[in-house]
Amino acid sequence: MQQRSTALIAPILIVACSVAQAETFTVPAEVGFADIVAVSDAVRNECTLQTRLPEFIKDGARGDVDIVISDEPLDNVAGKVLRLEYVNILGAGGGAWSGPKSATVSGELWENGELIGSFVASRYSRGGAFGGFKGTCSILGRCIRTLGVDIARWLGDPTMDARLGNA
Template identity: 40%
Template structure:
């Protein structure tokens, strides 16, 4: 079964065929953990809830590519597994007044036998500017939301060593 990815860009729908092929189930983690050894300071780690937020932002959109989105591996049948970790985050307190914030993810997609289908690194930055009155967490959540969209687009045509987002 071929699935289409449809995104609303301005007014018309923009649809892409999915590379999921005959696989209509994907396992998505409930949390995107911080990479081992990553130092995330203070309230950014405790209050922004980025591990849950990133996973939610991906989970919310991945149904555009796969018919079945689950958090645990099925006992039988073909499926893909998406793993995602937060590889870098900069979120100094002070919201927009303390400068831009950024969020970086690393992830991979494997089939049910463990064979690599694709991998990515994605990065989004939320600049100060008009967001000077926003808090640090809301700026990082904006990055997370954009990365959720980026990952969903990538799932439509996953390739090894892809870069998502803006550098």
């Protein structure tokens, strides 16, 4: 009888430990552009890069970490907070016909006022298959979708001065 009760308890303990291991990170609902970024008004206003990256980070986490997207200022949030900023966008209009597109993001991970991790992440694309038929926003979207996965993976084991993606 003792083996049977142990067999029932072991899976429960494994599930409880798995749930406890997922850390929670807060990311901003909107990622801003550094003052040095020369991005066209069309890309800035039409591509919605600012709000799509946080969603891609959340999607890329796949349960490894818990991502909370916050509309409130991150200064008001306790726990682990990821500050993000676009530091470079290469995205001339004209889709793939106007050359490759890229996005570069810097991030700092803070916990209760202490910097515990940082990175620069970059991805570029020429549009992939049928790239000539895709618009600039679509191609930049591919870049930031992959950046979201890169960043989510980094959150699983954050380090200082990490280089992610093509950075």
